[in-house]
Amino acid sequence: MELNVAKMIIPAGGIMLLPFLTLITFLYWPGAMLKAYNWFERRRLGMVVSYSNSGSYRFCYSSRGTPGGATPSLLMLHGFSGNKDMWLPFIKFFPKNLHLVCVDLPGHGETSRTSVEDYCIQGQVARVHQFVQSIGLDKRPFHLLGISMGGNVAGVYAACHPAHLSSVTLMCPAGLDFPRDSEFITQLKEMEANQKEDAIALIPTTIQELKNMLRLCCHAPLNLHRQILQGFLDNRIPDNSFFKEVLKEISGETSRYSLQENMHRITAPLQVIWGKEDQLLDVSGAGVLQAAQPGCRVELLDNCGHTLMLERPRKSAKLVMDFMDEVNGEDAKKRS
16 A cells, blocks of 8 residues: 555656756756757657768758658758757648758757868858768758758759759848848948957847847747746857857858859759848848849748748748649659
């Protein structure tokens, strides 16, 4: 009898203790709480974290499903200072049988951090190609999607490796000579002109600077609890010196207009999605791409800023999936 009671009490005690431990973690280690949340979301969505070694270089990525289905695999490239987990709100709106891959770009997340040669756009393109080969994604054409810095990388990759792609989606990509300067680009140009190293909007060090960054990235205000903001900041600050290195490379002469210089070489079916209220990279960039690629599909989202996968995940995912289905259907007709 006593043994049976003990067996009942111990699990009950554990259940009662869990909310208390969660609260303590939230109050004192909010960064750990956010990491735990991402782990839970990956598990819930069926995303499995894996590593691929190519020589001494290690790639970290998450994936779901297996390649070889009727629909091409989908490889996603995140933006500056992000990682594979930034796609989690977006992924849940894709079919569960679709083969999805989200890779940490060079130096980001858990992918190897080497030297600045890997952080310029061409360096990132070379590493992405190395990753594609390392997991065998190049065995059949796949769909490539990139946002912001990742959009720049995706566009240049498409220009350099057209045979590997079935189609491409660029979400508010960097790497263009924008007809209109966004608020962020205006700030960067002022810093360059004055030769100052003031606080960089995308590399926050305080809660207020983080709020300013989120205001630039999102059209609608994000009313996040202070502890969530603190956790986000705690997880970013250790990488701030690395982020400064990357920003210096991608905004330098060799990378700043990489997509602009290569967009005419893209031969795969192209889709461009942009938030009309983007304050980070102005929506006028969509017109630049359309002028160079008249056949591309341009989708402009109302009441949406830069972070499409966070602000309009369902709509953005549907646009991507519809485009993939359309292209895949046309390819199937050609083969028949």
